[in-house]
Amino acid sequence: MEKILAAASAVLGKRVNRPVDLGGSSRSHVLRCVTDDGGAVVVKAYRDAAGFAAEAAGLPLSGGFGPRLLAVDPSFPLIVMSDLGVAPSLADVLLGDSAEAAREGLLAWARTYGRIAVAAAGRQQEWERSRAGYSGVGAGWRLFGDIGDLEEVLPVAPSGLEDELTALEASSERYPVFSPGDICPDNNLLTADGLRVLDFEGAGYHSAFLEAAYVRMPFATCWCVFRLPPGLEAEIEDVYRKEVVAVHPELADDELWEAGMRKAVATWTIHMTWVLFPRAQKRDQPMHSTRTPVPSERQLLRYRWGRLLNELDRGRDELPAVREAVQAWLETTAEWDVAELPHYPAFTSTGPG
Structure with a gap:
């Protein structure tokens, strides 16, 4: 703690003290x-050099929607940024009891990232x-692991799966937009x-579809995941899309948009299967260790797989190997005794959708 405060004071040019974790x-x-x-500032010290480099480089591109970058010490490494203060998060309102507050928060979320x-x-x-x-190296991030990593849960990979995953990985770079990275509700x-917006440790450029899929799935890589009312889901997606067509006018084409969204939902679903399935197969556990309510890992996986099959049903025989893999996962986990994923608590009065 003393080393962090000393380094932050030196790079900022004024003493910082009275830290709150x-x-x-x-x-x-x-802190x-x-x-x-x-005045008040936030000091962030990193154990991960890649996260430091992404955040230090990314904050100046936030369009004023993130903290202001005040000082950087690459040798520590740490940054000093403006303090956004204390306020409820989008996760707080989604898990709360006001449908209107949740709706307004979601629309603001989509508009902001656009x-x-x-x-x-x-x-x-x-x-x-x-x-x-800042890092001395370029960006490097893999959406998928190796096919062999899932041998225990996918004993025989469907023919063509590796080629389809390669194509999905390539599509993740088309129609690039800047993103803070971890755009989850909290x-x-x-x-x-x-x-x-907080947390630019995963900042960088990726496909606008990967960003927009956070609405349709919803929240592809997050713990705060329940279902959204279908009408609201479409409304939020439209808000984001209207913003990003200014960057990529081609995204106004409905057929192109829907095909891109199907691929993005497939991309995130397979990515999170790599992350969650190995441990969920051994035992079920909540998606967050302290927040409630949250889905369990098994509950979320089965929801994701079912949702992806629904998306693929709207296409024209797209991604047949991915479809076969997802069907296999649903079949092999049929004995998992998990409830259907409900709506977010803020929307419980909307009924099933």
Whole structure:
């Protein structure tokens, strides 16, 4: 703690003290601190060099929707940024009891990420240079593991699966937009000044469809996952899409949009299967260790697989090997005794959808 405060004070040029631990993660340590002139800042120290580089390079591209980057110490490494204050997160309102607050929060979420994409359009090379300058290496992230990693749960990979996954990985770079990376509900604060975004450790450019799929799935990689009312889901998706067509006008084409969304839902579903299935096969556990309510890992996986099959049913015999793999996973987990995924608590009065 003393080393973090000393390094932050030195790089900021004024002393920071009275730290309050904001939690962070296994990858970082986050502190709210007070400066000698009475201001408040947030200091984030990293254990992961890649996360540091992505966040330090990404914050200046936030379009004003994230904290302001005040100082960077690549040698520690740490950053000092403005304090967004205390406010409820989108997760808080989705797990709350106000459908209207949840709806407004979701629309603000979609609008904000669309506007971040617009603000950072054309700046990908700038981001890549900045990130490489902080880390000394380029960005590297794999959506999928090796086919062999799932041998225990997929004993015989369907013919053509590897080729389809390669094609999905390639599609994840088309129609690129800037994203903070982890756009899950708990990283979005509903402040008096509007929605503000936390956590740029996974920042970078990827397909607009991967971003938009967070609405349709919903929230592809997150713990705060329940079902959305179908009408609201379409409304939120449309808000995001209307923003990003300013970056990629081709996305106004409905057929192109739907095909891209199917691929994005498939991409995230397979990615999270790689993440969750090995441990969910051994035993079921909640998606979050302290927050409630949350789905269990088995409950979420079966929902994801069923939702992906519904998406593929709208296509024209797309991704047959992915379809076969998903059907196999549903069959091999048929004995899992899990309830159907309900609506978010804020929308429980809307009934089944």
